[in-house]
Amino acid sequence: MIKGKVYPVEGARIPVQNPYILAAHHLDAYPAGNGEMAPIEFPIDWEKGNDFSSTRGWKMYHGEYVPGFPAHPHRGFQTITYAKTGYIDHFDSHGNYGRYGNGDVQWMVAGKGMQHAEMFPLVNTDQPNPFEIVQIWLNLPAKMKMVEGSYEMHWREELPTVVLDKEKPSENYLKVLAGSYLDASAPKPSEVSYGHDENHYVNIWEGQLEQGKTLTIPQFPEEVPVQLFIRSGEVSVDGNKITAPSLLVYTSDSDVDFTVTEALDFMVFTGKTIDEEVFAYGPFVMTTREEVVEAYNDFERTEFGGWLWESGAPIIPADEGRFSVNNHGQERRTPPTQ
Template sequence: MPWVSLDPFIFTVHHLDRYPEGNAYQGIDSERRMGRNMGSDFSYRDGWSMYHGYEVPGFPQHPHRGFETVTVMQRGYTDHSDSLGATARYGEGDTQWLTTGSGIMHAEMFPLRSTDGDNTMELFQIWLNLPPDTKMVDPYFGMLWKEDIPTVSYEDGAVQIKVVCGSLDGRTPPAPNPDSWASQPGSEVSIWVIKMKAGSTWTLPASAAGLNRMLYCYVGTDVGIGEATVQMDTAAKLVSASDVELRATDSDVEFLLLEGRPIGAPMFQLGPFVMNTPEELQQAFADYRRTAFGGWPWKTPDPVHKRTQGRFARHADGRVEQRDAVPDAH
């Protein structure tokens, strides 16, 4: 289930799927898929879902316009392909930042690379709105690799904060996409993954006034947030200009922090499109039907790279980033 999101964020979801071993196609054998609503399986039966995939779990080609997707991979892998001609395999701590702008089609598939063990996949997908003046910019595909994303440690390592966006104690990750709201001066967008060992305490520092600050607890029991004690799957709206003490009392605790200055513009969403007026939504559907946002350059709607392919990205301009020592890019 998506979590409550506040402007400038639109949508936030945490996926944790404990997939079994993969078959020869990096997918799930038909016997294990029987009885599911294939093409739209969000059942979480046996601890996993197929989503819109048929053999390999994931989300085959689909369109977006008017916002950004930020996909923060914790475990497992995602194979990305899009209508710009960009493609990638990322995971195990990487983040993909995709500005959909005037329109893009992309696929997000979850290859099950291990044939003799489980393929746990965990990610956050966050939709970040674009303001009216940049809602129709050119689409842009960006990668933040795990090696470049800082983790700040406290309490002798008992508290670790992964800074995907924003700044903490002078540690700053690579810049977001150039047309992102997060790249605008004064937007104060932060995306942090906070992990605390049982018995640890950490004070979330105050930031600027007037921001929307949400803290999502997705692991832990009897978790202290200020004066409150909460359980797992709790969303807390915090005052951005105040410090807040976080306490992991009897268990390890994990949080996602989303914070930013509200855009404050009207928002109309229908399916994969997020615009400022109903008329713009109608135009988005018309444009997609007419142009398919540039068409689909791949042979299938659900491309998956070779099992041996490591983490890499091939951008629309042909530039290649190879992060794992595996040479045979698909």
């Protein structure tokens, strides 16, 4: 028997719970690009630099030419970005940069302070540029909030997929984006990440199952709630049906079997609860209001090391593949197959 609560999901925000701060599911049907990685035609119904239209099918967000989020600061938490479809160009105030997408996962620990830009280049000029990402804010405990920031890529080639039905593997699978499922494990994030310590049980999975199949989620300690996001479809558990779009947050003293009653598209988030106060305002997540005020003052004074790039919305040339430049611009890395 599970003990839990179902939260409705409205719009892009997934109402994730402690230790997560927020999760946003962005789905955009971008048109073809204009050769400069901007849309071939700009919307007529947008506020330049602040476009979150819910009726057009795609958004410019805070981008003024290329969609995305130009340079902005963070402190006190970390982001985990799953670029399921399309590309993201990353630049930060530590001199790191790169392009990732189509299944890659990026971890960025803001720690004591980091600026970054996340732009969504429309590289295809002869066809649409579909785009889907999930960005997650994972809290850091007070003792880790002022660690040195870090940025790292976990390429899709490094992320294991667990086949849940050998006869139809493409329709019945679970992909390990972070942590582990059964014997399959994703790469471990850096030591300054809350997800580095296995005793924090930070796991992020996504997958699909056909109607009639069973999704088994293993037991976790009581202080590690399971958060099941049903993007589409329906499941049944303990005689109750849970329909998309919704988030089930629960604890259980045993493994839990969910029966798929309608073809399922899902994500799962787990993590040990951080039993501390949270004060989140704007781009900062601290434990008190005073600490957030201090973060704003520090950023105004230091710009967290300053912005190293000519533009606040930098992009990478369209013909570049996936890569990352780490360690303050000193080390270039590419996916295992490149």
